[in-house]
Amino acid sequence: MSQPLTEAVFYILVALTEPLHGYGIMLKVSDMTHGRVSLAAGTLYGALSALANKGWLDVDVVDDQKRYRLTDAGLAALRDEQERLTELAAHGRAALTERTTHV
Amino acid sequence: MSKHTMTRWKLFGTDHDFAVWLNDYSAQGWQLTKSGWIRFEFTRGVPSQYVYRYHLIPGRLGSQKRAEYLHLLDGMQVDVLKVYEDSVRAQGAAILRRDAAMGQFELESDLGSRLAYEKRLRRLYSGMAGAMVAVVIGLVVAGFFTVPTIVQSLRQGHNSFSDGLTAGITVGAALAALFFLVFGIYIVTQLVGNSRRVASLEHSHLVHE
Numbered sequence: 001m002s003q004p005l006t007e008a009v010f011y012i013l014v015a016l017t018e019p020l021h022g023y024g025i026m027l028k029v030s031d032m033t034h035g036r037v038s039l040a041a042g043t044l045y046g047a048l049s050a051l052a053n054k055g056w057l058d059v060d061v062v063d064d065q066k067r068y069r070l071t072d073a074g075l076a077a078l079r080d081e082q083e084r085l086t087e088l089a090a091h092g093r094a095a096l097t098e099r100t101t102h103v
Numbered sequence: 104m105s106k107h108t109m110t111r112w113k114l115f116g117t118d119h120d121f122a123v124w125l126n127d128y129s130a131q132g133w134q135l136t137k138s139g140w141i142r143f144e145f146t147r148g149v150p151s152q153y154v155y156r157y158h159l160i161p162g163r164l165g166s167q168k169r170a171e172y173l174h175l176l177d178g179m180q181v182d183v184l185k186v187y188e189d190s191v192r193a194q195g196a197a198i199l200r201r202d203a204a205m206g207q208f209e210l211e212s213d214l215g216s217r218l219a220y221e222k223r224l225r226r227l228y229s230g231m232a233g234a235m236v237a238v239v240i241g242l243v244v245a246g247f248f249t250v251p252t253i254v255q256s257l258r259q260g261h262n263s264f265s266d267g268l269t270a271g272i273t274v275g276a277a278l279a280a281l282f283f284l285v286f287g288i289y290i291v292t293q294l295v296g297n298s299r300r301v302a303s304l305e306h307s308h309l310v311h312e
Contacts, residue, residue: 045161
């Protein structure tokens with residue numbers, strides 16, 4: 001069983017389903033969440049370093065800029081987390097539906 | 104000095120209070136243009152045009168790590184005004200600013216990274232406080248050993264060059280000890296504030312991510 005991911009890491013992995021540079025990740029996540037999730041430089045840098053160390057990201061240098069892309073291991077981690085969150089949401093929904101029925 | 108520029112001196116500054124100091128001037132319309140170790144120059148500009156931060160940044164000067172981080176900051180339209188190098192810990196501390204119109208300016212956006220950052224600061228402050236204590240003790244001990252020599256020479260009515268030198272060293276050591284004592288107390292107050300922030304973040308981290 002893999003460890004749950006933080007929201008920042010989850011969105012970084014989601015953003016990197018297409019190769020992007022650091023600032024591109026930040027813009028895409030902000031856009032995707034309508035500004036709710038805003039990745040600051042320190043948080044983003046720390047997460048990218050940790051993910052590269054885990055082998056979940058590969059880095060290419062394009063026009064002197066680092067572009068990050070998911071590895072197979074990174075994609076597998078994203079799928080696992082997606083399943084975990086789906087299960088989480090299903091349990092929450094079922095509990096709330098049951099409560100509404102009893103009331 | 105022109106009324107459009109001003110110079111201010113600041114001896115000590117840690118992350119939080121240094122940023123507060125710069126942002127207070129920004130609110131009054133004074134924007135930082137030159138910065139040294141203790142001397143800072145401001146130019147009259149638009150009040151609250153910029154938000155300032157003073158923040159630890161990773162990597163040594165010229166390292167790939169440092170370049171990557173600065174590149175990220177550049178992409179986020181953050182101006183790096185000055186970097187102070189800390190070669191002992193292979194990191195730097197930078198004065199950063201961003202246009203206030205771009206919204207909230209944070210360098211750490213989630214609880215986990217805020218907590219990690221505060222813990223880095225705690226290690227830094229603890230090391231500094233320990234060094235200050237060692238220096239003060241060293242100076243007090245050094246001064247203590249010279250006092251009997253001075254007292255003895257005063258009793259005997261000597262007024263030689265070596266007596267003057269010993270007295271000078273003692274006074275110098277006492278002044279240095281006082282300086283490091285004040286600096287040490289300041290660092291300890293920062294350490295207390297930092298420990299409270301760490302405790303509060305750890306408490307929140309039990310529930311939120």
